[in-house]
Amino acid sequence: MADLKLSNVDKSYGGFAALTDISLDVADGEFIVLVGPSGCGKSTLLRSIAGLERISSGDIVLGGRHLAHVPTRDRNVAMVFQSYALFPHLTVAENIGFGLKIRKTDKATADSKISHAADLLGLGALTGRYPRELSGGQRQRVAMGRAIVRDPQVFLFDEPLSNLDAKLRVQMRTEIKALRQRLGITSVYVTHDQDEAMTLADRIVVLNGGRIEQIGTPMELYDQPVNMFVAGFMGSPPMNFIPARAVDGVLTTASGPVSGAKFASDTQTDVMLGIRPEALSFTEGGPLSGEVEVVEPQGAQTLVIVRLADGTLVYASAEKHARQLPGERVQMGFDWAEAHLFDSDSGQRIEPLKTEGLQ
Amino acid sequence: MAERYLTIALRFFIIGLGVLWSAFPIYMVVSSSFKTHIDIFAVPSKFLFTPTLDNYRQLLSDWPEFLDGLLNSLIITTGATLLTAIVSLLAGYAYSRYQSRMLTASAFFMILVRMLPPLVVTIPLFPIINWLELNDTHAILIVLYAAFFVSLSTWILKTFIDQIPRELEEAAEVEGASLMQRLIKIILPLSVHGMVAACVFVVVFSWNEYMFALIFTSSAAKTAPLVLAEISGSLEGVQWGVLFAAATLQLAPILIFVLLVQKYIVTGLTAGAVKG
Amino acid sequence: MFEDKRWLPTLMVSPVLLLLIVMIGIPSIFVAWLSLTESTLGAQSTFVGLDNYRQIFSDRIFWRATINTFVIVNVVVYAELIIAMLLALALNCKFFGKGLIFSILIAPYAVSEVSAVVMWQYAFEPDVGTFNLLLEQLFGIDFNWSRNPFHGLTLIAILSIWIHLPFTLIILYSAISTVPEDLKSAARIEGATERQVFRLVTFRIIAPAVLIALMFRYIFAMRLFSEAWLLTEGGPARLTEVLGIYLFRSAFRYFDFGPAAATGIAMQFLSLLVASFYLYRLYKGMKANG
Numbered sequence: 001m002a003d004l005k006l007s008n009v010d011k012s013y014g015g016f017a018a019l020t021d022i023s024l025d026v027a028d029g030e031f032i033v034l035v036g037p038s039g040c041g042k043s044t045l046l047r048s049i050a051g052l053e054r055i056s057s058g059d060i061v062l063g064g065r066h067l068a069h070v071p072t073r074d075r076n077v078a079m080v081f082q083s084y085a086l087f088p089h090l091t092v093a094e095n096i097g098f099g100l101k102i103r104k105t106d107k108a109t110a111d112s113k114i115s116h117a118a119d120l121l122g123l124g125a126l127t128g129r130y131p132r133e134l135s136g137g138q139r140q141r142v143a144m145g146r147a148i149v150r151d152p153q154v155f156l157f158d159e160p161l162s163n164l165d166a167k168l169r170v171q172m173r174t175e176i177k178a179l180r181q182r183l184g185i186t187s188v189y190v191t192h193d194q195d196e197a198m199t200l201a202d203r204i205v206v207l208n209g210g211r212i213e214q215i216g217t218p219m220e221l222y223d224q225p226v227n228m229f230v231a232g233f234m235g236s237p238p239m240n241f242i243p244a245r246a247v248d249g250v251l252t253t254a255s256g257p258v259s260g261a262k263f264a265s266d267t268q269t270d271v272m273l274g275i276r277p278e279a280l281s282f283t284e285g286g287p288l289s290g291e292v293e294v295v296e297p298q299g300a301q302t303l304v305i306v307r308l309a310d311g312t313l314v315y316a317s318a319e320k321h322a323r324q325l326p327g328e329r330v331q332m333g334f335d336w337a338e339a340h341l342f343d344s345d346s347g348q349r350i351e352p353l354k355t356e357g358l359q
Numbered sequence: 360m361a362e363r364y365l366t367i368a369l370r371f372f373i374i375g376l377g378v379l380w381s382a383f384p385i386y387m388v389v390s391s392s393f394k395t396h397i398d399i400f401a402v403p404s405k406f407l408f409t410p411t412l413d414n415y416r417q418l419l420s421d422w423p424e425f426l427d428g429l430l431n432s433l434i435i436t437t438g439a440t441l442l443t444a445i446v447s448l449l450a451g452y453a454y455s456r457y458q459s460r461m462l463t464a465s466a467f468f469m470i471l472v473r474m475l476p477p478l479v480v481t482i483p484l485f486p487i488i489n490w491l492e493l494n495d496t497h498a499i500l501i502v503l504y505a506a507f508f509v510s511l512s513t514w515i516l517k518t519f520i521d522q523i524p525r526e527l528e529e530a531a532e533v534e535g536a537s538l539m540q541r542l543i544k545i546i547l548p549l550s551v552h553g554m555v556a557a558c559v560f561v562v563v564f565s566w567n568e569y570m571f572a573l574i575f576t577s578s579a580a581k582t583a584p585l586v587l588a589e590i591s592g593s594l595e596g597v598q599w600g601v602l603f604a605a606a607t608l609q610l611a612p613i614l615i616f617v618l619l620v621q622k623y624i625v626t627g628l629t630a631g632a633v634k635g
Numbered sequence: 636m637f638e639d640k641r642w643l644p645t646l647m648v649s650p651v652l653l654l655l656i657v658m659i660g661i662p663s664i665f666v667a668w669l670s671l672t673e674s675t676l677g678a679q680s681t682f683v684g685l686d687n688y689r690q691i692f693s694d695r696i697f698w699r700a701t702i703n704t705f706v707i708v709n710v711v712v713y714a715e716l717i718i719a720m721l722l723a724l725a726l727n728c729k730f731f732g733k734g735l736i737f738s739i740l741i742a743p744y745a746v747s748e749v750s751a752v753v754m755w756q757y758a759f760e761p762d763v764g765t766f767n768l769l770l771e772q773l774f775g776i777d778f779n780w781s782r783n784p785f786h787g788l789t790l791i792a793i794l795s796i797w798i799h800l801p802f803t804l805i806i807l808y809s810a811i812s813t814v815p816e817d818l819k820s821a822a823r824i825e826g827a828t829e830r831q832v833f834r835l836v837t838f839r840i841i842a843p844a845v846l847i848a849l850m851f852r853y854i855f856a857m858r859l860f861s862e863a864w865l866l867t868e869g870g871p872a873r874l875t876e877v878l879g880i881y882l883f884r885s886a887f888r889y890f891d892f893g894p895a896a897a898t899g900i901a902m903q904f905l906s907l908l909v910a911s912f913y914l915y916r917l918y919k920g921m922k923a924n925g
Binding site for chain 2: 644651718736749808910
């Protein structure tokens with residue numbers, strides 16, 4: 001086990017900057033999730049740590065060792081690939097033991113490590129099979145087995161669950177979490193699924209356009225997003241953004257003024273009012289009003305989608321048996337403590353928000 | 360309906376003619392090699408006859424060098440095939456996994472060279488090979504045969520290696536494998552089919568080749584086709600049976616081989632000729 | 636795989652390139668020099684300019700060989716194309732024993748030129764050859780390929796077609812089997828006859844493969860040597876010579892390397908002329924891919 005330190009990592013091919021100024025400290029045993037939309041550079045960052053990509057500048061230090069000139073095979077990292085990358089011509093046991101064999105571990109030690117890993121992952125009965133004879137979940141476990149058997153300094157996961165169906169994905173997610181609690185291995189995990197990120201991470205790194213937007217615990221990111229990108233990315237359905245204008249410290253949306261909040265600024269500013277669907281409630285006389293467009297029952301709750309006067313669509317969580325009907329006019333309120341304000345131009349969070357009691 | 364039956368009839372008529380055309384000459388020679396020379400000259404030729412091995416016995420006593428020829432062919436075919444396989448695997452891997460201006464230019468050169476007629480290079484090679492005293496050796500034919508097939512084999516292997524996901528190699532690399540280990544433990548076992556497809560052509564060519572062998576060998580490295588041609592050339596009327604026996608011995612192993620690897624010939628040709 | 640050194644790919648392709656350069660590349664260029672010199676085995680070569688070209692271009696036998704080559708190449712290539720196309724179309728359906736039939740059809744690929752010559756010599760043996768007897772009884776033709784140059788050339792062409800048909804057949808057959816059944820069905824639903832289906836759908840799709848098969852066969856057919864040499868050695872009276880035999884005779888029977896080299900240059904020129912269209916397209920494709 002080891003800690004991992006990235007400082008000012010840049011990577012560009014041709015004129016395209018894939019990664020810009022990435023700095024990140026991963027503590028020993030910490031589970032970091034890199035999340036972001038496709039093309040944000042999260043896989044490139046992971047592959048750079050593995051040495052499968054060469055970084056343009058910056059430094060990667062693993063357990064005190066500078067990796068810049070260390071080839072992949074000597075980095076002592078383990079990686080679980082999106083496609084699992086199981087060797088089709090080798091059995092489960094041979095796949096798990098591949099790295100041990102390359103490193104010329106003696107056979108008795110290797111065999112006991114392989115069977116230990118296989119048992120840990122519930123593959124004990126399958127060690128003689130070939131990858132093509134396994135189900136998707138079993139293949140995923142073999143890939144995990146290949147990673148844990150060698151006691152690497154860091155685990156790298158490249159969207160390991162994205163090829164599984166929804167049900168299996170949730171199950172494997174739980175297994176990965178249980179496994180990491182048991183083994184306590186330093187891990188970097190890439191996903192585009194924010195649910196996975198929230199469930200698994202000690203800390204989440206949100207990437208966008210090759211830059212880090214925010215680093216924090218899942219709840220920090222959820223409660224204190226630094227900008228609209230992070231706010232919109234974390235949480236499902238995503239946060240609502242309602243255009244508003246602050247004049248002399250009073251906030252006004254298309255539905256009229258929203259009382260209860262004052263701002264330090266007394267000039268006129270365009271802002272975005274960010275409210276998560278679950279923070280909205282249907283309240284007679286609430287400050288936001290509009291017409292119900294669609295009602296989407298989801299089982300545990302029902303989503304009501306409301307069109308505000310300026311055309312903005314707002315998602316609101318209602319109770320299981322929502323009474324709202326399409327075409328109905330509704331009014332909604334919210335708790336200021338769960339509301340966020342962002343600068344319309346820069347997208348940055350506006351702090352502090354001075355509240356004067358509840359609406 | 361009538362039209363449909365007509366199409367089917369036409370289809371099988373064409374196929375029937377094709378089969379007759381392809382098989383009849385082979386059948387005649389192979390079957391006649393087991394006939395007495397009276398049966399060989401029977402008119403019309405006999406389809407039912409008592410088989411005899413007389414021709415083979417006579418071949419061995421009259422032409423002992425034919426066996427040497429077969430052995431030389433075997434050595435040269437094996438050598439040319441191994442050489443082609445090894446160098447083509449390395450090059451096919453490079454063309455599949457790397458890109459550079461030099462590689463593109465050399466790939467173009469490889470295909471260009473394949474278009475040049477082999478007979479022409481014998482003119483300058485003949486004096487040089489004589490001077491180097493390499494004529495009438497196995498080595499010179501091995502190298503020549505390989506040279507004329509490495510471009511096709513490289514191209515076939517490239518298309519097969521293209522289909523092996525890079526991630527497998529990356530995974531092996533993360534597990535600590537070097538380039539050599541990746542080639543031996545990942546690429547080689549996963550491109551076995553490609554290796555067969557890439558080697559079939561050089562096997563058949565080396566076993567059957569006549570022109571280079573005629574120019575560059577005289578006795579020690581003389582191949583089976585060359586001895587066969589000599590038997591044919593020295594024919595004195597009644598010795599057809601011996602000739603048929605020799606032709607059958609030269610043909611049988613490679614014919615069986617071709618029928619066994621037929622599938623690879625088809626994939627190899629489509630990969631190498633059509634795409635390359 | 637970034638730790639791989641930059642020179643690594645070059646190193647990996649170098650054995651192949653070395654083989655090609657030493658055994659084919661340099662000799663092919665050296666031939667051009669030889670074609671401008673006069674040399675026999677062991678003698679010093681002297682520069683003679685274009686004399687060798689003048690010599691072969693004024694040689695009646697060279698022109699005879701050129702015409703023979705031209706005629707045989709065209710006959711062989713197009714006959715193969717038509718026969719292979721018919722067979723490939725006939726084979727393009729499912730039936731019992733198709734694998735075996737296909738094996739038999741490509742069997743001649745395994746037969747050496749020498750064995751093939753033995754086979755066809757026997758079939759056309761003037762006294763007992765099955766085909767000769769058939770020709771005589773059915774059409775009254777006395778097919779004597781060792782005396783009649785036209786018959787000799789015909790047999791050379793038949794032999795060539797027989798040996799090389801599998802190549803064309805395999806390429807056309809695999810091209811035809813990639814034509815999606817759906818497209819043909821769609822054309823039939825639109826009211827196309829079977830002939831129109833072939834002309835407007837199948838042929839359009841396989842056209843590139845047909846072109847490539849044609850080009851390769853042209854280039855390989857021009858190399859014609861072994862079959863012709865073994866069958867007639869160019870006789871009688873050098874009337875059935877082709878360019879390959881002309882070159883071989885000059886170089887290895889008369890040891891006249893100058894004219895042989897000039898003939899070689901002519902053969903290279905013709906091959907590259909045929910190949911140039913293909914090479915040009917390839918070159919453009921490679922440039923587009925970087």
